[in-house]
Amino acid sequence: MARKPANTTSSAGGKSARTRQRILDAAAHVLSRKGFAGTRLTDVAEVAELQAPAIYYHFPSREELIEEVMWSGIANMTDHVQQQLDALPPETGPLDRIEVAVESHLRYQLETSDYTTAAIRNAGQLPDNMRARYEAEANRYGDVWRRLFDAAKREGALRPDLDARAARMLVLGALNWAAEWWNPRRGTLDQVIRTAKSLVRAGLAVPEAVEAEPMRKPQRSRARKPAKTASNR
Amino acid sequence: MARKPANTTSSAGGKSARTRQRILDAAAHVLSRKGFAGTRLTDVAEVAELQAPAIYYHFPSREELIEEVMWSGIANMTDHVQQQLDALPPETGPLDRIEVAVESHLRYQLETSDYTTAAIRNAGQLPDNMRARYEAEANRYGDVWRRLFDAAKREGALRPDLDARAARMLVLGALNWAAEWWNPRRGTLDQVIRTAKSLVRAGLAVPEAVEAEPMRKPQRSRARKPAKTASNR
DNA sequence: GTCTATATGGAGATAGAC
DNA sequence: GTCTATCTCCATATAGAC
Structure with a gap:
């Protein structure tokens, strides 16, 4: 590292x-x-x-220093969120998994780390010669979320009128942007997390599944063309 | 101006x-x-x-030039969204109004204007002496959304487990962040807008009101302590 | 109104003492 | 390992020609 x-x-x-x-x-x-x-x-x-x-x-240079900050910011976030997901019991439902990712992301970003904020705020301003390493890592993090949404879609937990990629990016945007406005003096982190989880779950779920989703196992054979959504980065 | x-x-x-x-x-x-x-x-x-x-x-200076870009970016967005809202029939329901704001914001930001992207991306990096004018205008835009959410809450259209301020900022974040990832070659703007509206409405609404909200007039007397939420900027 | 030429200061980077 | 001193470059801003 x-x-x-x-x-x-x-x-x-x-x-x-x-x-x-x-x-x-x-x-x-x-x-x-x-x-x-x-x-x-x-x-x-x-x-x-x-x-x-x-x-x-x-x-060796200013650029290398900054590049390492950017890279480790997103890399640590990826590891943190993935670790929380891996710790869940295997029967955890896809929307519950998404909720866990929402909470992990917000906690890590807002509680732990200037690195993640630095990475998120400056990703769009990096000069071309510094992008490669950062973007590779950012894609790894995107993949974590893509898998979550693909699983939810496969199991029929996402409302069909949602475009999976757009929905995923909108959710991530809501989380990323929290660093711009959240202030511990204006409300607790737990309050923000609770609202974010509720908003995301209700926003994504098919109406019947909002209240209490049965904790069922992934049912791979129910998928229609899983390869299709996998290419939708 | x-x-x-x-x-x-x-x-x-x-x-x-x-x-x-x-x-x-x-x-x-x-x-x-x-x-x-x-x-x-x-x-x-x-x-x-x-x-x-x-x-x-x-x-007169580099700073004045940049300040004017930042200021007019957010000012034009405010005017644009408010104008769309003002054009709605008075009986439009609060969630329908929020959907209109979602669409107006996304269209203006993604279709029209480098200014808005410049404003949004750089708001956090302005030196102190340049903040005042921008923040005054940003607050004006925040007020547009605050009124939308306050109205929705007053009419009982928001799920009670949501913190109104957090929900509002999360929604705005999802929209603002779209400039970072949306690419016309990856999907149409209409598709993004449709998903955003659906996500926001379902995310905010009380379950019964998701499908089809009756276009009813604001019912002021149903509010419980309207002054409370008004101070929640 | 827009140009060329230039004064000024600030930032990254290096040399070399300790 | 960290410092002081210094080199070099580049961006803002101004002066003044056209």
Whole structure:
């Protein structure tokens, strides 16, 4: 995951590694607030409590530093959400799984991590030469959600008038945007999560299934052309 | 709305006014893609097909140019959506009104205007001294939506487990985010709009009202403490 | 009104001391 | 490993020709 500085004699938790982490944290903080072009190394250095040239001991360039922040922001989100999904009992219904993803995403984004906010806010502003690595990881996260929606569709849990891709992206947008407006002083995170889950479930589910969805196993043979939706990234 | 250049002898549709507009359009284009700090006047000039110093004949500074793009992006959106709402028959139900706002917002944002995308993407990155005018206008737009949701709540059209403010911001987020992913080559705008309307209506409505809401008049006296939600900005 | 030429300052990056 | 000093480049902004 992490590139190590040239001097590899120090142990994994040594001073160098800790300084490097401090620089990454500071960069995520600045990046999430000032944007890609507005992120200056002097500001990063100030937050990390060192002088700007010291950053070059740990990172070869400003761009590499920023790229690592962006990449790890979305990569950690992917791992976190997937981990929560993997921990569910196998018989969990598709809408319940989506609710878990909604909660995991919001919690991670709003509670844990400047990285994710930095990634989400700046994805559209990256110069072309920095996009590749980030987009590969962003697609991995998109795939997590695509699988959730495909499963729901396959089991007939999605209302048929919904376009699966549009619905998925609209839901993700609602979650991503929360970083722009949520303020702990204006309402608890739990309140936001509860509303988001309710909104998403009711928005997606066929009316009969809203109230209480039976916890049934995925029924693969009920699918009509599963390959079709799989290509719909 | 628009500041005029020093030379006011030219008519409203004169060459100066047209050049000024070209600069604004170019700035919106660059701003929506490169972000606030990444917007360079040479890039704006290139898109507008003139030399960078010529911009200073029409705008006193880079900041004033950007501020005007941001401000007019959100101001035009507000006017557009409000206008669509005002054109509805007075007996239109609150969820139907919300659907109209959803469609107006998406159409304007995705079809018409780099300005709105520029405003939405860069709102979080504005330096403090540029925020005031933009935020005043953004609040005006927020008020349009707040009134829609307050009306829906007052008439009992919103599910009671939803937090009105959180639900409103989640819906707006879903719409705002569409600019990040929608691509006309991946699906029609109409398809996105149809899905968004369906998702929002089903997500908000009390189950009984999903299918076909009676077009009834607002019933003010049914409200419980209307002042409560009004202060919930 | 728009151009060319240029003053000014700020940011990334490097050299080399400690 | 982190610092101070410095190089270089580039963007805003101005001066002044046309």
